[in-house]
Structure formats: C-alpha cells, structure tokens
Amino acid sequence: MEYVESEEFVKQHHTNFRVLSKLLSSEFGTDLKMATSDKQSSPKPPPSPSPLRNSKFFQSNMRILISGGAGFIGSHLVDKLMENEKNEVVVADNYFTGSKDNLKKWIGHPRFELIRHDVTEPLLIEVDQIYHLACPASPIFYKYNPVKTIKTNVIGTLNMLGLAKRVGARILLTSTSEVYGDPLIHPQPESYWGNVNPIGVRSCYDEGKRVAETLMFDYHRQHGIEIRIARIFNTYGPRMNIDDGRVVSNFIAQALRGEALTVQKPGTQTRSFCYVSDMVDGLMRLMEGDDTGPINIGNPGEFTMVELAETVKELINPSIEIKMVENTPDDPRQRKPDITKAKEVLGWEPKVKLREGLPLMEEDFRQRLGVPKNK
C-alpha cells in the first residue's frame, strides 16, 4: 500500500521538529537543521580525519601526501613542507616527467618517504592532507600520450578522492589556467567558465582538469570531502625540465646554448609568469585556509612572447638573435590571472618579479647544462 503523508501530518511533523530543535539547542547548544529539499545540496559534514591530525604524541602531527611530488612544483613544495618538523611528507610519483634527483636531499630522511606509484592505480595509505599534483604539465609531455594524460586526470583524481574519503584527508587539486581555454574575458576571474575546445590536441589536459575539478566538487557535495582547488597560471623556476617546450625553459636553454630564441608567431600572445616560491606559498595558504576555491594563483604581470624573449636576451646572452616560428594549434592568445580572490581570501600575492626570478633559474640551468657563467 502506498503511504501518503497528509498535509495535516506534514504540518504537525514540522511543528514537532521545530519544538524539538528549540529544546535541543537551548539544552545542548545543538543546531538541528531540517532536511528540506533546498538543504540537500549543502555538503555533508566531512568524514573524521585520522587521529594523527591532532595527535600530540607522535613525532609528526601531520602526514602529507604529495602526488607528483618529484616534479617541478611538487619538489619545491616538499622542500617547504619539510622545513616544518611537525610534518611527515610522502611523495607518490611515477617519474614520467619528475625525477628522484629533485628530491635527493630528502631521500633517507626519517620524515620523508618516496613511493614509485602511478595515480591511475589506487593507493592505500594513512594521511591527513593530500596535495594532488600528479599530471604532466608541459604540452610536449601531455600530448605524447594524451589517453594516459586524461586517465591521470580522471582516474588519478578519482583514486586520490577515494583515498581522501577513506581516511578523512583534506585534498588540494592543482588545476590550471587552461580550464579557461582561449579566454574571451581578460583578465580571467574564477567565475569565468572558459572557452575550451573539447576535441583539440590540448583537450586531454584542459578538459581532463575540468573533469578533475568537477569530481572534486561532486565528492565535496556528496561525501563532505574537504577540498581545495588552485587554478595555477604559468609558473617558472629552478628544476623545470630543460627541453620541455615551455616558453621560459626554452628561452633560457636556448640563450645558454647560444641558439636563437624561437618565438611562436605572432609573438604578441601574452602570458604571466609566477616564480615557484610564490606558487608554493599560495598553495600552502589555500590548503590551510577555509575556502574550497577554485582560486587563481599566478602573477598578473603580463608579457608578450617577444617581450619575454627580449628580457631573456638582455639578462643572459645579448649576442643571440630572436627568430619567429610557426605556432602550435589552440595556443591561447592571452592569459592573465585576476587574483582579487587570492588577495582577499588568502592574503596572497606574488613577490618575486620576473627580472629577479629569471637569474635564479639561469643559475640552475647553467649547472645542469654545464655552462659556466664566464664562458
């Protein structure tokens, strides 16, 4: 027999609920909320974190997993997190674009652990926070195996979210300014939904990250997972892969080798570049803060590709020439973050100027390429 609630019954039920709720809140300070349809979209309370998060008795108070921690940004994040003696850091990486070399100073440290692991496979481990960075970031690498790139973004993010759900960990995703595609709004605020080609050669990365963001919010709404999403804009600094096709590393390597700087046509396309220490600071503030994001983290200083080439030429090797070459498909014309939200919510803004950051990167590239300063 079908059970139908009469209007009178529902009214009475609601009245009883309100009386009970009032009683409870005056007696125990409990805020009891009615499960009405408009409340169904609110996130569930997060699952309990592991007892380690608040433990006073262990050597560490916080066990932090960094997927992709052997890569460029991840290894700098490891350095910063390891400065705090209360942190224990675990890196899971398949070394596709990262390297043990980036972490060599920590290998063997009692608070550090390195696992060869592909995030497209599940990982069972007790942690309190997850920085989920695993994903090739350079077009050369992510286009090399686009199917694997999208699997890393979708299955990898699902696996990391599954882990966060199981152990009650807070999880931060490093998304990207590429979710804005070739933007029609400039600069890009977080509220902009983007202009992305779903079937292009870059889509494995752009659309992969968009799905990853969707998964993060669905786990947050459905399972109460504590999520944080950073939308990272172009970042540069020591430990970038030397021949990874990203413009800053390309120009510095070309300048040091005495080759012409190759600017993709038309050369008026713009990018903004954030030094890696500023990026790490932004990511950690986001993880520790209360806002889920997405939050843009990047440097709003905007340069055309020709301006960048001229700056590298002036700072590193004034005798080289600048050569225009054909562009790759779907290369966005403009990219500049609106960081109003990061300023307001995280109290964050970048400190290192391009002219200060480039020489620090030059130093690292000289060592790795074996090009001494006074050649």
Ligand SMILES: NC(=O)c1ccc[n+]([C@@H]2O[C@H](COP(=O)([O-])OP(=O)(O)OC[C@H]3O[C@@H](n4cnc5c(N)ncnc54)[C@H](O)[C@@H]3O)[C@@H](O)[C@H]2O)c1
């Ligand atoms: N560097 C930037 O300018 C930039 C811009 C936007 C977003 N991001 C994002 O920041 C994160 C880190 O970028 P990065 O510049 O350090 O790149 P990176 O390529 O140096 O680091 C990525 C790391 O992930 C690892 N990895 C890749 N696939 C994996 C898999 N399936 N399983 C386990 N590990 C895997 C790689 O080996 C590497 O160590 C990425 O998620 C990237 O999308 C970076």
